[in-house]
Amino acid sequence: FHSSMRSEFLSSTSSFANLKAAQQALDEWVAYYNSARPHQSLDMDTPAQRFTPAAPASPTVALPVADRSGDDWVSRRVCSNGIVCVSWQQVCIGRHHAGARCDVHVDGELLRFFIGDELVKTAARTSTGEVRNKRALRTSAGT
Secondary structure (H helix, E strand, O other): OOHHHHHHHHHOOOOOOOHHHHHHHHHHHHHHHHHHHEHHHHHOOOOHHHHOOOOOOOOOOOOOOOOOOOOOOEEEEEEOOEEEEEOOOEEOOHHOOOOEEEEEEEEEOEEEEEEEEEEEEEEEEOOOOOOOOEEEOOOOOOO
């Protein structure tokens, strides 16, 4: 791409009046490069001919959340930094889950973290014994 840009785009133009004009010319060249210009590496097809987007995914139907009231399940709220704590063990499941309810399946040596029905992460458990605080959900007010 960069070699083609240098040899085809930059060598065929003089200097641009301003940054906006340069960006507009580059946008036009990229559109031409991807939709009209044949590429030897693609058997003389254009990238647009070869790489068409797949059909959009069909909307998924939400499944009912499984019963998580047993002794091997605990509930937590994901902290603002993406951390969930179970029995003093801190596991990061991602900041993008901050504030979400996280159900954790405590299974012997593993912790399985679920947001809704999605398994987000599995981590090795560093402690043994029963988790004392089963429902450690706090509101934003701290109650």
